[in-house]
Amino acid sequence: MTSTEGPRTMRPTRQRTAVVEAMTSFGDFRSAQDIHDLLGRGSTPVGLATVYRTLNALVESGEVDMLRTEDGEAIYRRCSAAHHHHLVCRSCGATVEVEGPAVERWTQAIADEHGFADVSHTLEIFGTCSSCRVR
Amino acid sequence: MTSTEGPRTMRPTRQRTAVVEAMTSFGDFRSAQDIHDLLGRGSTPVGLATVYRTLNALVESGEVDMLRTEDGEAIYRRCSAAHHHHLVCRSCGATVEVEGPAVERWTQAIADEHGFADVSHTLEIFGTCSSCRVR
């Protein structure tokens, strides 16, 4: 079970830095492939496998948050970014970021109540925005 | 955009029934592959592709709930009528159904506030259940 052992240290390489900076530059969730593409276009191309390895390491070390999109793709976000949710228009895709202290508290409470620790959650709201209703 | 059109009716075939019954027999989340294996052992083998197609259809029609496990696998469960959310253990996968009138109201309010109509939402809570913490 100790087969998956890895080094305890993480070398500050050029590509590792590039990934971290990319993650820092945009605060929201992106897929590994997005990040790879982004870096590829820039002046610091990084191999896709490396992007994956780096992101996994960052998740492991708690510096990055990972969650799954509806179709199973992993998306990552720098952890420190303020936690918020999205209100998405089904029709045009417009997105509004919303915060919900109440929801945060509620989920925490529910989890406590059932003896769950180390709580996190995902919440997305879908609807039809006013512009799309009019036309 | 109408390319993915399908028939509006769903024929009650032997395999479709088998899948639905399997879903009914156990109340918790199972992967498509689990269901396929299960049926394969029994007297009513159903092709894996068919299991997937059937499950997708059921999710589409709202008879089945689908969510993603930490590693991106889709898991399905027959869904009870009432709208509810899930509290899922990251480690062992145990799930608790929770209701959240407050959340329902909150999402509605947020949507209204931004001029969105026809609102729906998804919310999943993740954590580590007490049994898994103990060990």
Place this chain on the structure above:
DNA sequence: TTTCATGCAAATTGTTTGCAAATCG
């Protein structure tokens, strides 16, 4: 120089699709 990280390409895994044969209405 020794160890860890990178890149590439090949290997895996979960899921979807094309198409001929079986089945339902």
Place this chain on the structure above:
DNA sequence: CGATTTGCAAACAATTTGCATGAAA
């Protein structure tokens, strides 16, 4: 019969892994 569904295998997409090479310590 005619339209839909099934099964199988091939196609796919996201992610991981093996291995030789390059860069830190």
